[in-house]
Amino acid sequence: MNNILSQIASSSMLLLPEIVLIIGATVVLFGAFFAKKQTHLLAGLSILTLVIAAITLFNVPLNKTGFFGLYKTDGFSLLIKVITLWVGLLVVLLSIDFIDENKYSSAEYFALILYSISGMFLMASANDLLTIFVSLELMAISVYVLVAYFKYTSISPEAAFKYFILGAFSSGFFIFGASIVYGLTGTTRIDLLFQKLPLVAPGLSLFAILGVVFILVSLGFKIALFPFHQWAPDAYTGAPTPITAFMSVAPKAAALAIFVRIFIGAFGGVKYDWMPVLAALSFMTMIWGNFAAIRQQNIKRMLAYSSIAHAGYMSLGIIAGTPIAIKAMILYLVAYSFMNIGAFAIVIILSKKDGFGENIEDYRGMAQVHPLLSAIMLIFMLSLAGIPPTIGFFGKFYLFGAAINSGLYFLVTVAVLASAVSLYYYFRVVKMMYLKEHKFTKKFDLTLNEKAVVFLTIVGTLFVGIYPTPLFDAIKAVFGM
């Protein structure tokens, strides 16, 4: 008994960043007691929490398992956690004025962002199907509420409802699949599943495939792969724009983390059973995401389809499955966090007061009045399309290179052609901005925190695009492979 208690106590040290986040979120929540608006103070508290979480995160020993093998700190989980923290920081900065302009209370908003990040941390480190499921739900429920946060508009609750119903449905799939896998192997631990799944009696292998496919469907919902993507455009359009930015990167990173953990970690031994299915999904996602984005008039909807397409590219890393491909996938996620949050920052700055700037048409003639902001948007669009010298080019280059190394010639060809299609819709925004005949009349000003986000993302996009070595070295060093 003492032995068990001491193991729980020593494992708790590994959980320190999550504990910091949950305590910070609860403190921020108390801001709701004050009648006066304290948005700046609460945002400051949230940022402080994120910074303390980052400090504790870097002090947690790597390559340790705790809680009887249910929790694991490795380089991969550290990188995913850093990405989610980084995205959380940018989104908090972007939200301050957006939430003030729209007159919603900020305490619960920031608290839910912090709670969802704690869920993502647990997802990144969870080493067991049950723990993965509970942390996935912690993340998902926070995000459902955040999507519905602007509840006095008509589209925000509707979007959240669709997202919630489909999300609950996909969680049901996950549990069903996990129960089949548990029934066959008698364990939910990722490392034990890896050993035991290939040993399942031949007669039962069909049943194992059924369980694996159910989990694949569920995670396909979470990262919005092709036939399971329908919630994404509606949820992205209906959510408050900073939350759209958040959803497009952070939960996706965490869901990809459990995707890698489950499919490479636990189901790696039965790789040839699920690889063709995932390859087909990825193929359809890249094609559908890019072609559907062409038709969109709303920029949030367009970026939603673009994020579906990017999830398709990133799933190439899982299909390839080699350590190099996983590293390339993480690099792509880092790149995506810079360029996508950057593009959303411009949309948020433009549309925070009255919703003007949510349509692509609204950008007509912006370059004459705001040449610098338009140039920055141009660079983000170039980066999303994967044109050098931007971070997006290097992300695509290494990801596709790693996939080629694993022999995925056909899928990479499709991915490259799909990226070429994506140029069309990203450049429609650019074309609108640089059209001369129209007078751009919208007046807006940038606050300090918005300037900071735009500065950080544009510097990251260009700096890594020109000089990528430090980022590669950092990822390589942390990954330890």
Added chain:
Amino acid sequence: MEALSQFLSHYLIYFIMGLSIVTALGIVFSKNAVHSVISMLFTMILVAGIYLLFDSEFLAAVQLLVYAGGIIVLFLFVVLLVALHKLENLRLYNTYSLVSIILVLALIVILGATFYVMPFGEAPKIVHNIVAGGSTEAVAMTLYTKFILPFEIASVLLLVALIGAIILTKARTEQ
């Protein structure tokens, strides 16, 4: 005597399982929402019966308390609070398209075929008294030691769900 009880409980399981499927279909197909909730109540009780026959008395009690006791009551409240007769013309339930029928049939065929070819071996034997102290102690020992982490995460999850429910339902306060 032992053989007779084995035989009886064996067929009792099939009977209860079959009945629970029938009541589950009742949830989906009844036109009246209150009837749906009542069918759901019976399904939950029958599922508790299945747990009981597999010697999971703790799980059966939890199933009865939480689902049959708590959740069904919530469902009934919602059904009573929402003026369902106003929604009747909208055909909110009992709408099925050809696509959904095909998809459901395909899923049933896939699942059925998988189960059909499964070499299950002998019919399920009832294993009595797996652990001394019954399943309550076994559940407690696993939940509070080996699975303490998901248990703790679930507490935060419930807190977040609570906060979310309050946010979405509270009235606007002027600021």
